[in-house]
Amino acid sequence: xxxxxxxxxxxxxxxxxxxxxxxxxxxxxxxxxxxxxxxxxxxxxxxxxxxxxxxxxxxxxxxxxxxxxxxxxxxxxxxxxxxxxxxxxxxxxxxxxxxxxxxxxxxxxxxxxxxxxxxxxxxxxxxxxxxxxxxxxxxxxxxxxxxxxxxxxxxxxxxxxxxxxxxxxxxxxxxxxxxxxxxxxxxxxxxxxxxxxxxxxxxxxxxxxxxxxxxxxxxxxxxxxxxxxxxxxxxxxxxxxxxxxxxxxxxxxxxxxxxxxxxxxxxxxxxxxxxxxxxxxxxxxxxxxxxxxxxxxxxxx
Ligand code: IPD
Numbered sequence: 001x002x003x004x005x006x007x008x009x010x011x012x013x014x015x016x017x018x019x020x021x022x023x024x025x026x027x028x029x030x031x032x033x034x035x036x037x038x039x040x041x042x043x044x045x046x047x048x049x050x051x052x053x054x055x056x057x058x059x060x061x062x063x064x065x066x067x068x069x070x071x072x073x074x075x076x077x078x079x080x081x082x083x084x085x086x087x088x089x090x091x092x093x094x095x096x097x098x099x100x101x102x103x104x105x106x107x108x109x110x111x112x113x114x115x116x117x118x119x120x121x122x123x124x125x126x127x128x129x130x131x132x133x134x135x136x137x138x139x140x141x142x143x144x145x146x147x148x149x150x151x152x153x154x155x156x157x158x159x160x161x162x163x164x165x166x167x168x169x170x171x172x173x174x175x176x177x178x179x180x181x182x183x184x185x186x187x188x189x190x191x192x193x194x195x196x197x198x199x200x201x202x203x204x205x206x207x208x209x210x211x212x213x214x215x216x217x218x219x220x221x222x223x224x225x226x227x228x229x230x231x232x233x234x235x236x237x238x239x240x241x242x243x244x245x246x247x248x249x250x251x252x253x254x255x256x257x258x259x260x261x262x263x264x265x266x267x268x269x270x271x272x273x274x275x276x277x278x279x280x281x282x283x284x285x286x287x288x289x290x291x292x293x294x295x296x297x298x299x300x301x
Pocket of ligand 1: 070088090091092093094177178179180215216217218219235237238239242
């Protein structure tokens with residue numbers, strides 16, 4: 001049967017707002033049983049409570065859909081062709097714990113393994129990003145705060161322009177993330193990529209990349225690329241729930257997600273490197289090519 005994607009989007013938005021209220025009301029110091037992989041891989045009681053809220057609400061509304069969430073993921077679980085909600089209850093948990101206002105609820109729906117609906121909500125700034133495959137992507141600011149008679153200020157993505165009007169990696173603003181994995185080959189790769197990006201020179205011998213940013217949330221990085229506020233975002237080690245929701249928003253804004261495992265972005269896959277690149281104003285393919293020229297193809301394979 002045909003899915004009513006608008007209705008699914010609306011359901012995800014309402015659960016994202018409810019989750020947002022929970023996050024704002026929570027005590028971020030409630031770091032639970034400790035940490036997951038290591039002391040930088042933090043989970044709080046709020047992550048778990050929000051995932052429980054999201055999964056129970058969605059199970060009631062869409063009992064036939066599968067569910068994959070960061071806090072309940074069991075190794076071996078795979079995304080199938082069945083419609084699957086792919087959920088990060090708090091993307092940017094470290095920021096949440098530190099009170100750094102860059103964290104979000106990231107709610108995606110994959111259909112036939114393709115990211116199809118995305119809702120990303122930062123309750124601290126009341127910024128809501130939404131996208132439906134084939135129907136565009138939008139940023140709504142201030143809806144929960146009651147701006148514009150409660151509708152919020154809605155803008156289609158990308159935002160009207162890349163203010164600097166820049167075209168290539170030359171003079172771009174690029175996001176990277178450390179993640180929590182600080183050892184082994186992934187750590188070595190990340191360090192090498194960051195260093196190469198920082199050191200890259202333009203034709204005049206000046207710095208190529210304007211600067212590097214880390215917002216501490218994969219989903220918010222991807223949405224910022226969709227908005228055109230960042231030109232690119234690369235990370236080695238993202239999980240499906242970090243990228244699923246933002247992916248639809250990015251593509252609907254004209255951006256692209258280059259994945260090391262295109263078509264197979266399952267958490268079961270070890271190779272989870274992603275490069276998100278903005279669409280507007282132009283020069284997307286050149287930017288991608290320059291990126292690989294600078295960092296090396298190993299950052300993708
Ligand atoms: C993490 C954040 C972080 C990124 C990691 C993610 P979490 O998600 O998005 O910025 O570097 O790869 O796992 O743990 O806060 O949900």
